[in-house]
Amino acid sequence: MSERVMPGRADGLISLSAADALWVDVTADGAVPTASGAFTCSPAHARVGYVLLGGHVVATVRASGGQWSVAEAEVRRAAAELNTVGMDRQDLVRIGPFRGAPRHERHEETPLRWRRRITRELHELGGPERAARREDGRPYHLAGIDWRQILVEQTRDGAQRTWWLPRAVVRLLDAAEHTETQWVQAARTRPAGAAVTEPPSRPRQARDADGRQTGPEVSLRLYSGELEGQLYSVLSRMLGTSRRVAGWACAVCRTAPATVLDHCHEHGYVRAPVCQSCNTQERADHLYSNDIRVAGRYTRLFDTDAVAWLRHWHRCPGCRARTTLPLPHLAAWTAHTACRSLRPTHRAPGGRKPCGVLRVSWTGSQQAPSSCLLTVTVDFCPSGEHRVLAQVPYREAAEQFRTWLAETAPAVAAAAGPDRLDGLPDRPRSVIAETSGEGLALF
Template sequence: MPISREYARSLFADLTQNAPVPLDPDELLHMPRLRQHGHVFFGDIAVRCYKHKARWTYDERDIRAAGRAFADMEVDLDDVVDVQLPAYRDLPERDPEEWHRPNWRRQLVSWMFARAQNQLLEQGRSYDAWGSWRNIGANGLPGELTWEEFVASSSKARHLQNIAGTRPLQLLTWSGETWLLPRAYVDLLDRWERRQDELVARARLCSSCGEQGPYWGGWRTPTTSGYITRCPPCSGAAFQPYTGHLRGVQYETIRRRGTRADDYLCRLCKASQASVWDHCHEHGHVRGPLCGSCNTREGTARPYYFLQLEGGALHLLECRGCLEQRTLPRRFHLDVVRAHLEENERHGRCGKQPYVREAEHTHGVHRFQLQCSGWHATGKWTKDVTASEVATLVRAFVDAVQEGRPSPGDATEAG
């Protein structure tokens, strides 16, 4: 029997309230890695996700079975083993596919070092003073990080708490020489790594030709009945490219006519079947067919990154209203300004781009906080930008896009 995500979460929480392994039932609501393999993990138990009438659901029998398994699980908290955490490695040294593979030990290390690094940034310490931030202290943590600070920072973000739907920091202990976890829990996470690899291996195969896609699910396309894996050539053969024939048409018009978006390839990635007609919410004009992932990226991702996406800005200008008025939807305006400031503002003679964020907005003036990314502790200053200046920068950016200069930082002068 299909049940909602909310009911599944409530049922699983009730069944596992006395489980020996700390769990996060909210995983059933957030559904991490759904695109990658279509399941939610609790330890090595994979709960399959279903799409019923365009809504994600679960089978009640699966939820009850997973809940009973954890309720009956035996974990001797006194039988602990050395978890043998690996050494810290910088991101540039990692193979992209290898980094996406499940590795709970590496994930713990990543949490620790990321927090130690952020602590120094929050303290305003200069890069020269960092010195030994990677050195492990007597408490097993890097830099000057304490266990209390580490746990407190982790509690502020779900992705810094959960591994396979479990919460390892509630079981992790420091012996004075090494990190320890219950043996049964370590075995559970080791089995999770193998089980997730198995599911991803199946899900990354093109359903038409059997070709293997990227590990992180780049060929996975959302449909009304769930995800399907299809390589770009097979998608290109199955769906027609959008030619812009609906440019200037109001979205309500094609919605009333029932014009289908899933007959087309996604206009942005050009690799997946489209699922929706993307349109400008300010002018109402159709911009083109998008797959679920690209539509989510346009609607909810940070505008700065969408503007840097190949074809992203041109896609926004498929709206006739935006094009004729030389503007963009309002949610993109401040990120055009941020990119412009990053491109053109500098701390003294430092050649590095600063970090830029909006600090406040009063009486039509946006005040931006800039911080030198060259690790100069004193490199902080503000920049005020009026509403008219914002509009001028957006117009300049739109002109640059049409002239073939799509970088947000190219908005340097008005036309």
């Protein structure tokens, strides 16, 4: 039972232990699982003046007698915001492990760094199953969210373990990390003895097309093409770039703080700053370096949210001038869209369903388009009768894409073409080495 505000209590303050209980009590019916210890267990930092609750910063104060306290109204407000967040447990984002650890500038370090914390704890405890049986009884939480309840472990190629969280939670934790960074930076510049104010870039609630609240939206600068035409290999090595990126809202969803400088791996040009969730959704699902599994997210990339993603991909001057997509994305589009009518269906409960799982591979590369061939196949056909659906030459696939682009996103198509930009090489060349889909391009 949570501790209630008593009449006459100064500023409606409650103890940290009471705030722990209140947080769990008020969020019990929300979609995102929460944990006790949000104020009293690591990585909570109540004794340095604040605690993260979801994407919200709650200030703590030292009351008479040296006891740390927090305003009950602020805890309730953070809980109410979290309760509006919907979560699809099937819409997952890979959070690790990756071959290269993200690099951050030293002055930007803040205590949360949730990806590092999860990776470290899972390595120390031997994976999610042992993590779920934590022997010391200490609660797991990041910004008051119990991540162990929703962490998913998958095995790739029979050996490599990967860890995943629902996209809504990834966006929450990214927003919390950004909000904490802003809070710490503001605290450093605050005059001694000055009163604590609301944190900068305080989260608001984003709304979907139906008016429902879906998650945190941070008051950040909207990206307006300030980095257009710059090479990632140059920009990523400049001091202060990651801090500059963190000041923008994601150029795709516009609701989360940007954490990644997305770039075209074929031409090397910067596209835009994006959040980790959008960057993961956009990344091609490589099975091998020249083989892609056409996953469910391509429905959003090429159907429901096609215009936004096409505009984002064409922020690369190389792709825009050639009116095409990077080869992995063009291959996925060919399988998902151009060859849709070729995919057979099978009878299933509730009606007919598409056959198996789509996969597309290619021989050659976009640097030699006359010899590049895309092969669309079906894996896991229930009857075992369908395999190769189509073989499409690269040039034919590119021409089909141009036609589709003009119909689907006329404004994007009108801004593309070889007469739009001068000075590009006649043939694409890789400025940034391909990372086989594992690199997240973090600083």
